[in-house]
Amino acid sequence: MPVLDIHALNVYYGESHILRNVDLSVQPGQMVCLIGRNGVGKTTLLKTIIGLLQQRSGSVRFEAKELEDLAPHQRARSGIAYVPQGREIIPQLSVKENLLLGLEALPGGLRRHRHIDPQVFELFPVLEGFLQRRGGDLSGGQQQQLAIARALLGKPKLLLLDEPTEGIQPSVVLDIERAVKRIVATTGISVLLVEQHLHFVRQADWYYAMQKGGMVASGPTAELSKDVVDRFLSV
Amino acid sequence: MITSLSVVSCSGEKKAEGGFDGEVKVGILHSRSGTMAISENTVAEAELMAIDEINAKGGVVIDGKKLKIVPVEEDGASDWPTFAEKSKKLIDQDKVAVVFGGWTSASRKAMLPVYEAKDHFLFYPIQYEGQECSKNIFYSGATPNQQAEPAVDWLLKNKGKDFFLVGSDYVYPRTANTIMKEQLKAKGGKLVGEDYLPLGNTEVAPIIAKIKQALPKGGVIVNTLNGDSNVAFFKQMKAAGITPANGYSIMSFSIAEEEIAAIGPEYLEGTFAAWNYFQSLDTPASKKFTADFKAKYGDKRVTNDPAEAAYMMVYLWAAAAEKAKSVDDNKVREALVGVSFNAPEGKVTVQPNHHVEKLVLIGEVQKDGMFKILENQGFKKPVAWNQYVPETKGFTCDWTQKRPDAGKYKM
Amino acid sequence: MNLVNTSMPRKLIFRYLPFLVFVCIALILPLLLPPFRLNLLGRFLSLGIVALGIDLIWGYTGLLSLGQGIFFALGGYALGMHLQLQNLAPGELPEFFGLYGVKTMPAFWQPFNSGIFTFFAIWIIPALVAGILGFLVFRNRIKGVYFSILTQAALLVFYNFFNGQQRLINGTNGLKTDTARFLGELVGSDGMQRNLYLLTVLVLFLAWLLCKWLIRGRFGDALIALRDDEQRLRFTGYNPTAYKTLVFVIAGALAGISGALYTVQSGIVSPQFMAVPFSIEMVIWVAVGGRGTLVGAILGALLINFAKSLISEQLPETWLFIQGALFLLVVTALPDGLVGWWRNGGPNHLLAMLGRAPKAATYPSLDLDPELKS
Amino acid sequence: MNLFLDTLFNGLAIGSVLVLAALGLAVVFGLMGVINMAHGELMMLGAYTTFVVQNLLKTGPLEGLFPIYILISIPLAFLVSGLAGLLLEATVIRRLYGRPLETLLATWGVSLILQQFVRSVSTAFALGLLLSVALGLFVHRFLPSHWWQQRWAPLLNFVNWLLASAIGIGLAASLGSVRVLDQAWFSARNIDVTAPQWLRGSIDIGSVNMPVARLFIIGLTIIALVSVNWFLQKSVWGIRIRAVTQNRSMSNCLGIPTETVDALTFLVGSGLAGVAGVAVTLLGSVGPNLGGNYIVDCFMVVVLGGVGKLLGTVLAALGIGVLSYVLGSGSLLLVWPTMPAALNELITFFATTSMAKVLVFALIVVFLQFRPAGLFPPRGRMVEV
Amino acid sequence: MMTPILELQAVTVSFDGFLALNQLDLKLEAGELRAVIGPNGAGKTTFLDVITGKVRPSSGQVLFKGKPLIGKPEHHIARLGIGRKFQTPRVFEKLTCRRNLELAVAKGSSPVKLLLKPLTIELRERVQQLLLLVGLGAHDQQLAGGLSHGQKQWLEIAMLVAQDPELLLVDEPVAGLSDEETIHTAALLKELSGSHTVLVIEHDMDFIRDLQAPVTVLHEGHVLCEGPMDQVQADPRVIDVYLGREEDQP
Numbered sequence A: 001m002p003v004l005d006i007h008a009l010n011v012y013y014g015e016s017h018i019l020r021n022v023d024l025s026v027q028p029g030q031m032v033c034l035i036g037r038n039g040v041g042k043t044t045l046l047k048t049i050i051g052l053l054q055q056r057s058g059s060v061r062f063e064a065k066e067l068e069d070l071a072p073h074q075r076a077r078s079g080i081a082y083v084p085q086g087r088e089i090i091p092q093l094s095v096k097e098n099l100l101l102g103l104e105a106l107p108g109g110l111r112r113h114r115h116i117d118p119q120v121f122e123l124f125p126v127l128e129g130f131l132q133r134r135g136g137d138l139s140g141g142q143q144q145q146l147a148i149a150r151a152l153l154g155k156p157k158l159l160l161l162d163e164p165t166e167g168i169q170p171s172v173v174l175d176i177e178r179a180v181k182r183i184v185a186t187t188g189i190s191v192l193l194v195e196q197h198l199h200f201v202r203q204a205d206w207y208y209a210m211q212k213g214g215m216v217a218s219g220p221t222a223e224l225s226k227d228v229v230d231r232f233l234s235v
Numbered sequence B: 001m002i003t004s005l006s007v008v009s010c011s012g013e014k015k016a017e018g019g020f021d022g023e024v025k026v027g028i029l030h031s032r033s034g035t036m037a038i039s040e041n042t043v044a045e046a047e048l049m050a051i052d053e054i055n056a057k058g059g060v061v062i063d064g065k066k067l068k069i070v071p072v073e074e075d076g077a078s079d080w081p082t083f084a085e086k087s088k089k090l091i092d093q094d095k096v097a098v099v100f101g102g103w104t105s106a107s108r109k110a111m112l113p114v115y116e117a118k119d120h121f122l123f124y125p126i127q128y129e130g131q132e133c134s135k136n137i138f139y140s141g142a143t144p145n146q147q148a149e150p151a152v153d154w155l156l157k158n159k160g161k162d163f164f165l166v167g168s169d170y171v172y173p174r175t176a177n178t179i180m181k182e183q184l185k186a187k188g189g190k191l192v193g194e195d196y197l198p199l200g201n202t203e204v205a206p207i208i209a210k211i212k213q214a215l216p217k218g219g220v221i222v223n224t225l226n227g228d229s230n231v232a233f234f235k236q237m238k239a240a241g242i243t244p245a246n247g248y249s250i251m252s253f254s255i256a257e258e259e260i261a262a263i264g265p266e267y268l269e270g271t272f273a274a275w276n277y278f279q280s281l282d283t284p285a286s287k288k289f290t291a292d293f294k295a296k297y298g299d300k301r302v303t304n305d306p307a308e309a310a311y312m313m314v315y316l317w318a319a320a321a322e323k324a325k326s327v328d329d330n331k332v333r334e335a336l337v338g339v340s341f342n343a344p345e346g347k348v349t350v351q352p353n354h355h356v357e358k359l360v361l362i363g364e365v366q367k368d369g370m371f372k373i374l375e376n377q378g379f380k381k382p383v384a385w386n387q388y389v390p391e392t393k394g395f396t397c398d399w400t401q402k403r404p405d406a407g408k409y410k411m
Numbered sequence C: 001m002n003l004v005n006t007s008m009p010r011k012l013i014f015r016y017l018p019f020l021v022f023v024c025i026a027l028i029l030p031l032l033l034p035p036f037r038l039n040l041l042g043r044f045l046s047l048g049i050v051a052l053g054i055d056l057i058w059g060y061t062g063l064l065s066l067g068q069g070i071f072f073a074l075g076g077y078a079l080g081m082h083l084q085l086q087n088l089a090p091g092e093l094p095e096f097f098g099l100y101g102v103k104t105m106p107a108f109w110q111p112f113n114s115g116i117f118t119f120f121a122i123w124i125i126p127a128l129v130a131g132i133l134g135f136l137v138f139r140n141r142i143k144g145v146y147f148s149i150l151t152q153a154a155l156l157v158f159y160n161f162f163n164g165q166q167r168l169i170n171g172t173n174g175l176k177t178d179t180a181r182f183l184g185e186l187v188g189s190d191g192m193q194r195n196l197y198l199l200t201v202l203v204l205f206l207a208w209l210l211c212k213w214l215i216r217g218r219f220g221d222a223l224i225a226l227r228d229d230e231q232r233l234r235f236t237g238y239n240p241t242a243y244k245t246l247v248f249v250i251a252g253a254l255a256g257i258s259g260a261l262y263t264v265q266s267g268i269v270s271p272q273f274m275a276v277p278f279s280i281e282m283v284i285w286v287a288v289g290g291r292g293t294l295v296g297a298i299l300g301a302l303l304i305n306f307a308k309s310l311i312s313e314q315l316p317e318t319w320l321f322i323q324g325a326l327f328l329l330v331v332t333a334l335p336d337g338l339v340g341w342w343r344n345g346g347p348n349h350l351l352a353m354l355g356r357a358p359k360a361a362t363y364p365s366l367d368l369d370p371e372l373k374s
Numbered sequence D: 001m002n003l004f005l006d007t008l009f010n011g012l013a014i015g016s017v018l019v020l021a022a023l024g025l026a027v028v029f030g031l032m033g034v035i036n037m038a039h040g041e042l043m044m045l046g047a048y049t050t051f052v053v054q055n056l057l058k059t060g061p062l063e064g065l066f067p068i069y070i071l072i073s074i075p076l077a078f079l080v081s082g083l084a085g086l087l088l089e090a091t092v093i094r095r096l097y098g099r100p101l102e103t104l105l106a107t108w109g110v111s112l113i114l115q116q117f118v119r120s121v122s123t124a125f126a127l128g129l130l131l132s133v134a135l136g137l138f139v140h141r142f143l144p145s146h147w148w149q150q151r152w153a154p155l156l157n158f159v160n161w162l163l164a165s166a167i168g169i170g171l172a173a174s175l176g177s178v179r180v181l182d183q184a185w186f187s188a189r190n191i192d193v194t195a196p197q198w199l200r201g202s203i204d205i206g207s208v209n210m211p212v213a214r215l216f217i218i219g220l221t222i223i224a225l226v227s228v229n230w231f232l233q234k235s236v237w238g239i240r241i242r243a244v245t246q247n248r249s250m251s252n253c254l255g256i257p258t259e260t261v262d263a264l265t266f267l268v269g270s271g272l273a274g275v276a277g278v279a280v281t282l283l284g285s286v287g288p289n290l291g292g293n294y295i296v297d298c299f300m301v302v303v304l305g306g307v308g309k310l311l312g313t314v315l316a317a318l319g320i321g322v323l324s325y326v327l328g329s330g331s332l333l334l335v336w337p338t339m340p341a342a343l344n345e346l347i348t349f350f351a352t353t354s355m356a357k358v359l360v361f362a363l364i365v366v367f368l369q370f371r372p373a374g375l376f377p378p379r380g381r382m383v384e385v
Numbered sequence E: 001m002m003t004p005i006l007e008l009q010a011v012t013v014s015f016d017g018f019l020a021l022n023q024l025d026l027k028l029e030a031g032e033l034r035a036v037i038g039p040n041g042a043g044k045t046t047f048l049d050v051i052t053g054k055v056r057p058s059s060g061q062v063l064f065k066g067k068p069l070i071g072k073p074e075h076h077i078a079r080l081g082i083g084r085k086f087q088t089p090r091v092f093e094k095l096t097c098r099r100n101l102e103l104a105v106a107k108g109s110s111p112v113k114l115l116l117k118p119l120t121i122e123l124r125e126r127v128q129q130l131l132l133l134v135g136l137g138a139h140d141q142q143l144a145g146g147l148s149h150g151q152k153q154w155l156e157i158a159m160l161v162a163q164d165p166e167l168l169l170v171d172e173p174v175a176g177l178s179d180e181e182t183i184h185t186a187a188l189l190k191e192l193s194g195s196h197t198v199l200v201i202e203h204d205m206d207f208i209r210d211l212q213a214p215v216t217v218l219h220e221g222h223v224l225c226e227g228p229m230d231q232v233q234a235d236p237r238v239i240d241v242y243l244g245r246e247e248d249q250p
Ligand SMILES: Nc1ncnc2c1ncn2[C@@H]1O[C@H](COP(=O)(O)OP(=O)(O)OP(=O)(O)O)[C@@H](O)[C@H]1O
Pocket: A013, A016, A018, A036, A037, A038, A039, A040, A041, A042, A043, A044, A045, A085, C365, C366, E145, E146, E147, E148, E149, E150, E151, E176
């Protein structure tokens, strides 16, 4: 049974029809990659899953439960973590406080949990030195790392990553790729990844390709042929 | 004249309801909302009560025809320009025969040009600072020589020579204090300080500090604050120990029974006020007035000087109309001078300067929120142009004179 | 792009037709309305002018000034002072000075003897004050809420000052104009008031044209950009301070003119014009009419003031309830105001609710993209 | 020295009222970014609560508690204003987050309504209002549920509320003909809140005379400050509130129940206004206009202090307090009697309470020239002043 | 040798003691295309902030065509001919794409000029060209706020080009762009160099390689090394702090 199952999803911005009859599913422990050119609706899809946008029709099920009526924080608490495009760090909070916020998704939230798992610092050593700095003062790439760390701290079952490597230096990109793979392998969480870097895309198990708000192709990444890439990713 | 049209005289063909032969519209223009609503509601209620009473007795009788007085109420909204606007509306749109209205001098000053420009008639019920005498306004409240001046004389005689003046920052206190300063100069008093608080302001700590500096051992404080500031003033004065018990005599000109209830008698006990009427005035007319008012508006209500003046002026107008045999404002104006009425304060008579002769009383606030009358100085004639202030000394006003400058001329 | 448009004139007529109609109606009304109502209308139209200014700074530039009353009152005072000085005998002072023992006219009154000076003072003084205030504030990059609160504080400063200075400008009482004579005629007279009404219509129309011209082109775009992301605009080479100060000055001048017209039609200018609620109300007119629409500003000023005057005639107690509820409703349900709602297809939404299906929504950005048509 | 102490105490006294009044605003505006123009009216509700408590305890079985009625009023006022604030948040503010200028307008509307409410409320009025609200909220339970899925549901809702209000107004009007029911509870008049005996006097410490009421307020302010500080720094709510204010949607995605956070913050801020309302009854008038007297001052304090900084709020309020006292009481003239004539004249000109106010505000504007974001400006690269 | 168009001399930026830039020296010749890379937090964006006047350095000097820049307000610097694209795209969201560009081509005119001088035909055409160039031809009437992330990136690049500055400072132009568009961007920047001086910051190595430009590596606020891409790529220090080793993969 898939962790995430999306069926015939339609989403609008005002009167603009952005997602059209989208189907997608993520199996447990699977890393799924969503590709498509700029402006085809990838971010929109992730935002709908976390609940920032409301669907007009169709269904989004997480662990067989329909999400439609749940607010984002309820979805987060039920195990979906989201790393948005554009980082969305809380600028005036310190790095430490930003990380603490990641614990809100755990049962009991911040009230119960006050401990930041040092494992994240292994993955993102820069953060450790900057704990007292304001989140907004970090460099772009540091913020991106903070956003990923924050999401991981909530021990999610499903991780939504929207272009997580954007603006990150190559060595850290490699680290992130490795870390994500390792996390998927060791913890069995599922990942839905939006990515432009083919390198990262190929690490995934499965791909979906979007165009004009609709799902146009999917399959194991091993079968992600040059042809598909050319058709859906290049102009 | 337009106003005469407002008399719907049905020339006997069909009697109007309630046995009236027609109606006459009058305007009632007070703040029913905003800061001043607190005070002005009572005045409006007193006017309405007088109208009801007159109607109950058959209305205004002109040439044997009974005219019912129909009040047209407007809200001045505590905003001076609105008073001017609503005056225009009452005159132009509703074509009322007369307007009873206003409280603050600022609102009167705003309305005055409207009545002068349209040559209409306003009845104004509150004590004020004088220095004005309009053909188009009738003042039923006191002029300074009917309130402030006797009060200062009394203070000088009984309470001390060192005066501190506190007032709200607007026309009435500023002008009243100008007059009092001249009076003190003339009568050997000493001004030790003065300060003004913006209307509605409630932070009085600096003023209290000044009073303490100027009058460390007690003295006389004359309070012309108006509205909300009074509450803060008295509460904090008490806290700071500036109380009658410590040798301070505090005289207020705008604290009446109504305000005492709102501030709390505990804070005011032992302070003084000068008015032309107190609810505690022990005459049959006064008792009846208070009883009627309570019967009409509730037992907890109190009467006071402004209400009495408002009540009286409606009667004076009706009497003048009957005397003039017309509700036309020009005719009423001519008939008005000399008209008299048995008001709660006693028999009042309209003087040639469009003010009335008034009873001067000095009272002291009691525990129950009423005044004990300390001195009754008897009736005093109104003086519009102040005789202490050099600029207006020697000037007078007499609308029975047929001279172009009847409103202000050298005696 | 097709720059030559054959149907241009017709389009133009169509575009401007509503305004022609508006002007025509405005010109016919003096014949139909009794003087009192006409006077009301005239005053409310003059309030439309200050509302236009607010729309310019708030609706387009995002600067919510809660202090327009300052400029409004300054304009009013300028004209009020001039009228005080009309037909005085030489050496004579306006009457109120006597009350406070002032024997020589304060120097700043002198120039207001001149009609020409006053004509300029009415709008240049407010503009100047706005310029100084605006420059100081904008130079420091104070904006948003801080700007609003500062303008409100400035308003309070002016209010207290004017209120307290009996000896200079007659304090709370303000200056009255009805009994003054202008060009030999009593300002409060019906004939004069009708002329003033016509003048107001004319000025309002000109003010509207001015604003329209300002916002139509790239200047208007720059204002909107300023509202969106001032910093970015700076890096594009624009100096936001100059732009903001300029629109603030224009809004101030409009407010001054509006105040002057309002004063002569209501017969008095007093510090009440600088009361805090009045300036907030001005903003509300714009919000109700629809900000960023210009017509909305005028419409809002007219609608609310008429409602106020009618409702407070009938039920003085409920006006505050209604006014309060109105703001709530507009801000929550009609964030773009009446005109904005209309332009955004409000009526269509209503129809849609009633069962008439809305036009099928398409996704233009993708469907129109020729490159995407694979 | 004496003068110095006097100035300090009086400045502290004026300042502490400002702190207390501005504290709730500092929470609501500083942390949530909501410009609550109805803050003053929430204070007013607190003051009216005090009035009601006072009257209940004046006579009757609980008479013995009268001397401490003011202490009883504090938690009650917190509750009343807090709940009013909660209602305000749930019905209006909630739709306006991130649009600060709109909250200004909407809450201005609310302040008008609240003012008129205390003026007009009578039993008839209250019953009518209750009926309207009840009908508005519950009628739709009895309508077929599929109606509410239709496109025209919003219209139906609107009509429902319209009818509900009409019926409520009708009820109020018909009940209004009965004299007792029509009697306004408070009316437009100022009402009298008299401090208990022990709060009315003053004590002399050294040569400085300190009114007990002022000392009480100073104490209350300190307690309020400490509790608010605890709430924001030590409890988890502080971080949640700040997160939600700075990035609402992302906070929500992280699992923070933003609506609860908003509601709680607003409750606390409004409740503090209620407490301030209790305090000001000791000093000034209690009436429908009470709020209007404080609101601008409160905003100046918050802006001057730097948004979201409690310490800033405190310093700003004390600064304004001392400054208004020094200017308004003209004590400068006493310290330096030999100052040049021109300066003397200038100071005398401003040494009335109303002119001092002008000068204080002018000085604030000048001060902001040098520190545009207040005493404690927010810092960092994401901040755009 | 002629004066370099841009010269940073010992620029230091300290944030509460943390040195974001540390004695940074850098020179750009007119017409040059320069790539700047470096680890996250190396100070690349801060360095642009210093040039454009957003951040004031604690010490050091910035010269543009030999004239000092420090202390000048942002718009002044922009008008001297320094344009910038931000790391996270910043466009005017409430204006249509076309109007965004129309404002940019006007290069910060004074209000009066903007009011009285209509857009010339040439500039109008230029706007149209640019719209087509960045693939927003069909979006010209769309509000920029409604664009996707990548589209905003492109719009901002177009705005920068429209501004036509002598010196273009481009911070991560291709983050979030698809591969194809990345190649386009590289081509565009290459084309611009020569007539313009271009400085690009990126983390996308393919893109940097594509630019075929000298590379400066920043690390901890100062220059770590400089040289052509191949040389830099092979530098072990760069690999250590920045590139990482792919073969590390488990
Ligand atoms: N707030 C909005 N209002 C209106 N339309 C929007 C809005 N946000 C996005 N869109 C439109 O929705 C479409 C899809 O946007 P989305 O952000 O999902 O794209 P994307 O696939 O994530 O692109 P990218 O790779 O550039 O991030 C775009 O064409 C955009 O124009």
